[in-house]
Amino acid sequence: MVEVRLSAVKVDLQSNTPVLLLTETSGAGRSLPIFIGAPEATAIAFAVQGVATPRPMTHDLFRDVLEELGVRLERVVITELRSATYYAELHLVSNGTTVHVSSRPSDAVALAVRTGSPLFVADELMDAEAIVLPTEDEDEEEDLSPEELVGQFRQFLDQVRPEDFSS
Numbered sequence: 628m629v630e631v632r633l634s635a636v637k638v639d640l641q642s643n644t645p646v647l648l649l650t651e652t653s654g655a656g657r658s659l660p661i662f663i664g665a666p667e668a669t670a671i672a673f674a675v676q677g678v679a680t681p682r683p684m685t686h687d688l689f690r691d692v693l694e695e696l697g698v699r700l701e702r703v704v705i706t707e708l709r710s711a712t713y714y715a716e717l718h719l720v721s722n723g724t725t726v727h728v729s730s731r732p733s734d735a736v737a738l739a740v741r742t743g744s745p746l747f748v749a750d751e752l753m754d755a756e757a758i759v760l761p762t763e764d765e766d767e768e769e770d771l772s773p774e775e776l777v778g779q780f781r782q783f784l785d786q787v788r789p790e791d792f793s794s
Contacts, residue, residue: 628704628747633736634658636671647671647736648760649705649746657757659705659748661713667733674740686737693742697721700744703735707752 634650645668650658663671670686672678683691693700701718708714715735717728730738739746748757 629654629750629753631659631705631746631748631753633671633675633740633746636668636675638668647733649736649748651748651753651757655759657753657759659753659757661705661732663733667731667737670737671733671740674737686734686741689738690741693719700738700742701725702745702747703730703739705732705735705746705748705752707749708756 630652631649632652633647635648637646637648638644639646639662642662644662645665647661647663647668648658649661650656670684673680673684674686680687698719698721701720704716704718706714706716713732715730715732717730717735717738719726719728736746738744
């Protein structure tokens with residue numbers, strides 16, 4: 628497994644779709660782009676920025692339930708790409724026993740950001756699907772403030788239509 632960090636959540640300009648960039652923490656700096664839905668992108672951006680909502684969002688609720696039950700999110704693993712769909716697992720630990728639960732990558736990352744849990748990508752998946760971004764793009768992304776990131780999502784949400792998500 629390759630340890631990664633959430634390096635960006637941004638909107639792809641060509642498809643007008645939010646995308647996660649998971650970048651390896653050591654090595655060649657490869658990134659795995661994963662397209663996600665707008666609500667999940669917003670949930671992740673809120674967590675990254677520490678935005679407090681008046682009522683718990685779904686991922687906050689799930690984190691709170693795990694905590695109350697004494698369950699710890701040990702790690703998130705992005706496991707495979709099958710038929711253009713990424714798959715992930717939550718590795719949960721309770722009373723010394725580890726259980727793997729299938730998850731959408733966007734939900735898994737949203738939960739990991741809220742719990743401070745590490746992110747991993749399967750070796751074969753990283754080798755097959757990762758890209759190396761030019762240095763200029765990485766520098767530009769790091770220059771984005773949290774406010775600019777949320778602004779990008781708000782602009783996306785203002786322009787998105789329900790039919791953009793139909794099959």
